Amino acid sequence: MSAEAILAAIQERRSIRKYTDEPVADEAVRAILEAGRxxxxxxxxxxxxxxxxRREDPRFETLSGLTKYTHIVKSCPVMIALFLDKKATYHEHKDHQSAGACIQNMMLAAHAQGLGTVWLGQMMNNAPQVLEALQLSPDEYEFITVITVGHPAEPGKANRHPLDHYMLEKF
Structure with a gap:
């Protein structure tokens, strides 16, 4: 893959909040998970x-009630929940940074396959309830987020300030 293609994917990827009913193939989900790992x-x-x-999982409905973005969850055919294994962690800040990189990899992998995603970070506000709904021990796992995945029903929107806005000094 060329540098131009990678940079284009980063700039073209958008958060998708509405999905079609078209199912997401297992192979596509596996590719997303591989990118994350x-x-x-x-x-x-x-x-x-x-x-x-997947939408037919009874836990899907439970999770849709644990976010103010219920309408997004109910629209998507697949959710990927991300956790940190507490036995594998060694530094809270660095592990959370790694989780962010994992999420970005998965979202770019979905985009590369023509799929849309959105990162439901707000669900973290209900982390204890999410772990309980999924019957996962809070002593073993830290809930990070849910990523919704599906075929976009509408394009995403985004804008960014010019690069100079972010710079602390000119380079």
Whole structure:
């Protein structure tokens, strides 16, 4: 893949909040998960753990009630929940940075396959309830987020300030 293609994917990827009813193939989900597992992690500890839920899973409905973005969850055919395995973590800040890289990898992998995603970080506000709904121990796992996945029903929108806005000094 060319540098131009990678940079274009980064700039073209958008958060998608409405999906079609078209199912997402298992192969596409596997490719998304593979991209996530290749994210960098401190000391290569690879603390990521994934749980894939499809709309027909009864836990799907429960999770849709644990976010103010219920309408997004109910629209998507697949959710990928991301956790940190507490036995594999070694530094809270670095492990959370790694989780962010994992999420970005997965979202770019979905985009490369023509799929849309959105990162439901707000669901983290209900982390204890999410772990309970999924019957996962808070002593073993830290809930990070849910990524919704599906075929976009509408284009995403985004804008960015010019690069100079972000610079602390001119380069």
């Amino acid at each position: 290749w994210a960098p992690s401190g000391m290569n500890n690879q603390p990521f753990r994934f749980l894939v839920l």
